[in-house]
Amino acid sequence: MTPEDRFPGPEHPHSGPRHQPDLDVLPYGTYYEPEPAAGYQGTPYDAETYSGYGGARYLEQHWPADGQGHGHTVHAQGLNTDQAPEFPHQGQYDGAYEGQDVYESRDAYEGQDRSGYDDRAGYEPTLPDQPSPALQLPGRDDPPTIELGPPLPDPAAPTYPYPAPGPDEPPGPVYVVGDVHGYLEELRAELRHQGLIDADGHWSAGRARIWFLGDFTDRGPDGIGVIDLVMQLAAEAAAAGGYCRALMGNHELLFLGAAKYGDEPVQSTAGTASFLAAWRLNGGQQNDLDRLEAHHISWLSRLPAVALEDGHLLLHSDTTAYLEYGESIPDVNDAVHSLLSDGSVDEWWDCFRRFTKRFAFRGDAGPTAVHELLDTYGGTRIVHGHSPIPYLTGAVHADDGQPPHIPGPYVYADDLAVAMDGGVTMEGRLLVARLPI
Numbered sequence: 001m002t003p004e005d006r007f008p009g010p011e012h013p014h015s016g017p018r019h020q021p022d023l024d025v026l027p028y029g030t031y032y033e034p035e036p037a038a039g040y041q042g043t044p045y046d047a048e049t050y051s052g053y054g055g056a057r058y059l060e061q062h063w064p065a066d067g068q069g070h071g072h073t074v075h076a077q078g079l080n081t082d083q084a085p086e087f088p089h090q091g092q093y094d095g096a097y098e099g100q101d102v103y104e105s106r107d108a109y110e111g112q113d114r115s116g117y118d119d120r121a122g123y124e125p126t127l128p129d130q131p132s133p134a135l136q137l138p139g140r141d142d143p144p145t146i147e148l149g150p151p152l153p154d155p156a157a158p159t160y161p162y163p164a165p166g167p168d169e170p171p172g173p174v175y176v177v178g179d180v181h182g183y184l185e186e187l188r189a190e191l192r193h194q195g196l197i198d199a200d201g202h203w204s205a206g207r208a209r210i211w212f213l214g215d216f217t218d219r220g221p222d223g224i225g226v227i228d229l230v231m232q233l234a235a236e237a238a239a240a241g242g243y244c245r246a247l248m249g250n251h252e253l254l255f256l257g258a259a260k261y262g263d264e265p266v267q268s269t270a271g272t273a274s275f276l277a278a279w280r281l282n283g284g285q286q287n288d289l290d291r292l293e294a295h296h297i298s299w300l301s302r303l304p305a306v307a308l309e310d311g312h313l314l315l316h317s318d319t320t321a322y323l324e325y326g327e328s329i330p331d332v333n334d335a336v337h338s339l340l341s342d343g344s345v346d347e348w349w350d351c352f353r354r355f356t357k358r359f360a361f362r363g364d365a366g367p368t369a370v371h372e373l374l375d376t377y378g379g380t381r382i383v384h385g386h387s388p389i390p391y392l393t394g395a396v397h398a399d400d401g402q403p404p405h406i407p408g409p410y411v412y413a414d415d416l417a418v419a420m421d422g423g424v425t426m427e428g429r430l431l432v433a434r435l436p437i
Contacts, residue, residue: 023391024250024282024356172207172242174310178409178420178431179213179249179385182220182285184229186430194432201229203236203244210237211309213385214249214316219283219425223255224291231299248303248336249316249385253352254279256300256340259292266349275349283425301340304333305355306377312435313379317386318361318419320369321354322377329377358387366413374416381416383435388423396426403427409437 175196180187191197198204212230217223230246237244257275265274276284306322306329307314315322326332339347360369361382370382390396390404392412406429410419418437422429 023358023388169207172205172209174312174435175205175208175210176312176314176383176420176433176435177210177212178422179215179388179424180220180226180430181215181251181283181425182217182223182226182288183424183430184220184222184225186424187226187229190430190432194434196432197233201232203233203240203242205237205240205242207241208237209242209309210244211307211314212244212246213314213383213420214247214303215251215385215421216246216249217255217288218251218279218285221285221287223285223288224296227296227300231295245307246303247307247314247316248300248305250352250355251282252300252303253348253355254282255284255288255292256297257345257348257352258284259289259297261345261348264345267346268349268353275345275352302337304329305336306332308378310435311380313374313377313382315373315382315384317355317357318359318382318384318417319355319357319386320360320372321357323372324354327376332377359392361413361417362392367416370413370416381418381436382413383418383420385419385421387419388421388426388428389419390423390426390428392419396423406431409433411437 175194177187177191188197188201192199196203196205196208196210210233216226216230220226230244233244254275258279261275263274263276305316305325308329322332325335336351339351343351360366361384373382374380388396389406389410392410395404395406404423404426406422409422409431411417412419420431420433422431424430
């Protein structure tokens with residue numbers, strides 16, 4: 001069986017021009033500083049994977065039945081949702097960027113990278129301790145007992161064909177989704193092809209589990225639409241007995257930084273820049289920034305950086321920089337969330353820079369780097385996004401001028417690593433695959 005047979009793909013609708021080569025860049029320099037079969041029987045409620053990061057519990061409070069969020073525009077210098085001033089997105093490029101070729105050659109990345117919430121507090125609806133005064137009947141010492149039945153269903157609320165799983169039922173299959181980068185129509189087409197959503201774009205996968213590997217925005221036409229879809233599917237999957245969760249990618253850090261800090265200077269190792277300038281250089285879409293609301297920021301800010309699912313260590317970036325943030329999955333996620341909550345602009349920038357490194361698992365030293373992460377955080381194989389497969393394989397340099405051929409996920413580093421970024425921004429493919437591969 002060929003890889004094409006294993007991972008057939010639909011014809012994707014065209015939703016905008018692709019930008020290639022597809023590597024992240026920094027004003028005045030580069031981010032990249034040189035320096036077996038899954039047998040694990042996990043459950044979706046392991047301490048290292050169970051959390052509200054997928055957004056379902058947040059949506060119970062903030063996402064009405066008609067699917068329309070009601071967040072407010074948020075100030076770019078903070079997360080104050082009580083005000084709705086303008087973002088500082090009117091800042092201009094520094095003159096040094098004008099006409100600059102912002103994409104660097106592949107040769108710059110040949111060096112191997114050797115760098116070094118759990119929020120279980122869910123929403124629990126409660127009934128008042130005392131009956132409503134409207135239920136008290138005058139002239140009676142003992143008012144009649146009124147049985148409170150289930151609330152009347154909202155006729156506008158969606159219905160789900162799948163019941164919640166019983167306590168002894170096993171979890172559903174696991175799927176992973178590579179970098180989307182704003183290509184909403186391609187995402188819908190691939191999820192539909194895999195049977196995970198129906199023709200109307202609603203969850204149809206029952207108790208399946210889906211992990212998005214990060215990078216929802218930038219380069220493509222509708223990053224906010226992608227975020228809205230993932231948040232919607234998180235709520236619908238929870239109601240169906242499955243779940244839809246997501247990791248924080250470096251472009252989430254970049255997008256949040258652009259919204260929070262705008263043109264505020266940061267001290268980078270290659271010169272002074274800003275989040276907003278770097279976001280624009282890396283494909284930031286003004287339409288996404290204009291539509292970013294408080295509930296998007298709250299959801300994105302709580303995404304985990306690392307997760308472990310059925311023996312698969314899920315990361316966004318193919319870097320060992322995660323080791324610099326903790327020796328366990330909860331430690332790493334807590335460190336990143338603490339930084340996003342209380343860190344300075346330079347600490348944000350340093351975190352973004354570290355998680356933008358790549359190619360740690362490629363070459364002769366790649367398996368050793370993979371083992372460092374697996375030995376620290378658990379699992380038998382790493383699944384990641386971030387580095388487009390055409391760059392990992394060299395397919396981007398084809399001489400015939402044709403788009404890169406991406407038959408499916410790329411397994412490498414002695415079969416210890418699986419790359420899921422199919423290069424959708426460079427006329428490659430948006431990948432959705434069931435684990436194990």
